[in-house]
Amino acid sequence: MKYETIIGLEIHAQLATESKMFCGCSTKFGAEPNSNICPVCTGQPGTLPVVNKKAFELAIKTAIALNCKIEPQSIFARKNYFYPDLPKDYQVSQYELPLATGGYINVEVDGEVKKIGITRVHLEEDAGKLVHQGAAQIMGADSSLVDYNRTGTPLMEIVSEPDIRSPKEAAAYMQTMANLLQYIAVSDAKLEEGSLRCDANISLRPIGQKEFGTKSELKNMNSFKAVEKALIYEVKRHNEVVSEGGKIVQDTRFYDEKTDTTKGMRTKEFAHDYRYFPEPDLVPVEPSQEWVEEIRQSLGELPANRKARFIKDFGLTTDDAGLLVSNKAVADFFEEALKLLNNPKAIANWINGELTAYLNEHNLTITQANISPAKLVELIQAIDQGTISGKIAKTVLVKVLETGKSVKEVVAESGLTQMSDEGELVKIIRDVIKNNPKQLEQYKGGKTTVLAFFVGQTMKATKGRANPGMVNKLLKQELG
Amino acid sequence: MQIDIDHVAKLARLGLSEEEKKVFGEQLGKVLDHANELQKLNTDNVSPTSHAIPMKNVLREDKVVVCQNTEDILANGPETEDNMFKVPRIVE
Ligand SMILES: [Zn+2]
Numbered sequence: 001m002k003y004e005t006i007i008g009l010e011i012h013a014q015l016a017t018e019s020k021m022f023c024g025c026s027t028k029f030g031a032e033p034n035s036n037i038c039p040v041c042t043g044q045p046g047t048l049p050v051v052n053k054k055a056f057e058l059a060i061k062t063a064i065a066l067n068c069k070i071e072p073q074s075i076f077a078r079k080n081y082f083y084p085d086l087p088k089d090y091q092v093s094q095y096e097l098p099l100a101t102g103g104y105i106n107v108e109v110d111g112e113v114k115k116i117g118i119t120r121v122h123l124e125e126d127a128g129k130l131v132h133q134g135a136a137q138i139m140g141a142d143s144s145l146v147d148y149n150r151t152g153t154p155l156m157e158i159v160s161e162p163d164i165r166s167p168k169e170a171a172a173y174m175q176t177m178a179n180l181l182q183y184i185a186v187s188d189a190k191l192e193e194g195s196l197r198c199d200a201n202i203s204l205r206p207i208g209q210k211e212f213g214t215k216s217e218l219k220n221m222n223s224f225k226a227v228e229k230a231l232i233y234e235v236k237r238h239n240e241v242v243s244e245g246g247k248i249v250q251d252t253r254f255y256d257e258k259t260d261t262t263k264g265m266r267t268k269e270f271a272h273d274y275r276y277f278p279e280p281d282l283v284p285v286e287p288s289q290e291w292v293e294e295i296r297q298s299l300g301e302l303p304a305n306r307k308a309r310f311i312k313d314f315g316l317t318t319d320d321a322g323l324l325v326s327n328k329a330v331a332d333f334f335e336e337a338l339k340l341l342n343n344p345k346a347i348a349n350w351i352n353g354e355l356t357a358y359l360n361e362h363n364l365t366i367t368q369a370n371i372s373p374a375k376l377v378e379l380i381q382a383i384d385q386g387t388i389s390g391k392i393a394k395t396v397l398v399k400v401l402e403t404g405k406s407v408k409e410v411v412a413e414s415g416l417t418q419m420s421d422e423g424e425l426v427k428i429i430r431d432v433i434k435n436n437p438k439q440l441e442q443y444k445g446g447k448t449t450v451l452a453f454f455v456g457q458t459m460k461a462t463k464g465r466a467n468p469g470m471v472n473k474l475l476k477q478e479l480g
Numbered sequence: 481m482q483i484d485i486d487h488v489a490k491l492a493r494l495g496l497s498e499e500e501k502k503v504f505g506e507q508l509g510k511v512l513d514h515a516n517e518l519q520k521l522n523t524d525n526v527s528p529t530s531h532a533i534p535m536k537n538v539l540r541e542d543k544v545v546v547c548q549n550t551e552d553i554l555a556n557g558p559e560t561e562d563n564m565f566k567v568p569r570i571v572e
Pocket of ligand 1: 042
């Protein structure tokens with residue numbers, strides 16, 4: 001029997017707010033333990049939560065970007081369970097009436113676009129952080145210390161339909177989602193830092209069958225690679241169990257990146273009875289049409305549309321356009337530069353190549369770095385005008401980024417201007433020929449490939465400042 | 481109506497004596513009987529009520545307000561260490 005893989009993903013994204021979901025505590029990361037806590041988020045008796053308007057707005061923004069229906073009324077509910085990172089003994093979440101439902105996202109996998117359904121988008125609050133004592137993890141720890149700084153941080157949950165058919169598609173979905181959330185500035189969306197988290201439901205079913213098989217729920221995947229690898233492992237495990245005539249037991253499994261395996265937690269411990277009921281302390285939110293429309297307007301052009309426009313209007317390749325729109329600031333930078341110089345291909349190449357390499361190496365964003373669209377255009381123009389060679393331009397760019405000086409200043413100070421004086425170049429070429437009699441003989445003997453050697457020597461003697469075209473022409477002339 | 485009082489007590493993390501189980505079991509059973517009575521009503525044209533008070537859209541601006549007495553909150557815990565609440569072993 002042939003089986004197909006069915007995957008659905010649940011994403012939790014920390015929303016980019018200053019304060020928590022239901023109180024004024026700061027959401028800043030890395031503060032002293034229990035310094036960003038208050039009576040509300042630690043569940044002291046008699047306190048009242050109030051919804052953070054910005055968090056609601058960011059979730060609506062996301063829902064619109066994911067083509068969801070914004071529900072006219074949404075309600076918060078209590079999800080009841082006991083765990084030390086949850087001071088109230090319930091998590092405020094949304095259950096029956098979430099903020100938005102029924103959307104989709106287009107994901108590119110192997111050059112093909114696949115539409116993946118979004119079941120729902122809802123808001124909830126994060127839990128605290130546990131530090132285990134006596135062991136590196138919860139298993140075997142004697143006791144644990146609890147820091148409630150993160151408790152009550154706004155989280156947005158995005159649940160996909162079980163439309164994903166391979167681990168690779170799952171990773172592509174996560175990457176596309178992370179890019180989108182970053183692009184529309186609703187979340188940092190970094191898996192490695194925990195501002196984006198992913199749970200996966202996976203099952204196999206015989207091709208042609210309608211009902212889903214028994215699923216496993218995967219947790220603890222902290223990178224896009226880990227999402228893919230954990231699922232690959234799990235598909236293999238399910239296949240093995242099923243092909244040996246065994247039965248999959250529904251469970252929650254943790255991915256261990258070191259051993260590249262998943263381990264099940266004893267099912268009993270996770271058999272929850274959450275007893276959801278409407279949170280009496282929070283009244284319903286009914287976003288007005290005007291508010292939703294206002295948010296829709298603020299959203300602007302979405303990355304997928306922008307990418308298509310870059311390809312169509314500027315003749316960029318899919319890869320180049322994709323790289324540019326993976327970050328809104330970068331795409332904005334590109335379009336600003338384009339206003340100053342109508343050379344999309346060159347601008348895209350410099351941004352996606354040398355500039356991105358420098359930014360990654362120094363862990364900077366394009367807005368933090370010593371570069372502006374005008375400076376990049378100045379650099380490209382200097383090459384076009386023959387002031388500097390393309391090779392030297394790379395050095396100039398790095399100096400500009402390091403010092404914050406203009407292209408003109410860097411070029412003038414370091415004498416990197418391209419040699420345009422033929423007379424001076426001829427003198428150097430004659431020296432090069434004189435110093436390499438053996439190669440000259442080979443050349444005269446008909447071995448014309450030696451020309452490349454002479455070009456190289458000349459470029460070296462001029463420290464790369466000569467125009468390669470001119471060097472070629474003059475060399476041929478001098479070698480006779 | 482009979483109620484599984486052991487299960488309910490476990491979910492609420494309450495240790496009940498046999499006597500308490502009997503008393504609360506009976507009381508909660510009566511609450512369920514009353515709910516069953518209400519179930520008989522035709523509510524086809526009534527949307528579910530989540531809140532009794534007709535209020536909506538109570539929202540606050542995203543502004544940080546620093547709490548001045550975090551130490552008092554920590555003092556509410558039975559044991560603390562390094563400014564954190566100390567809790568006993570979580571999984572056996
Ligand atoms: Zn708080």
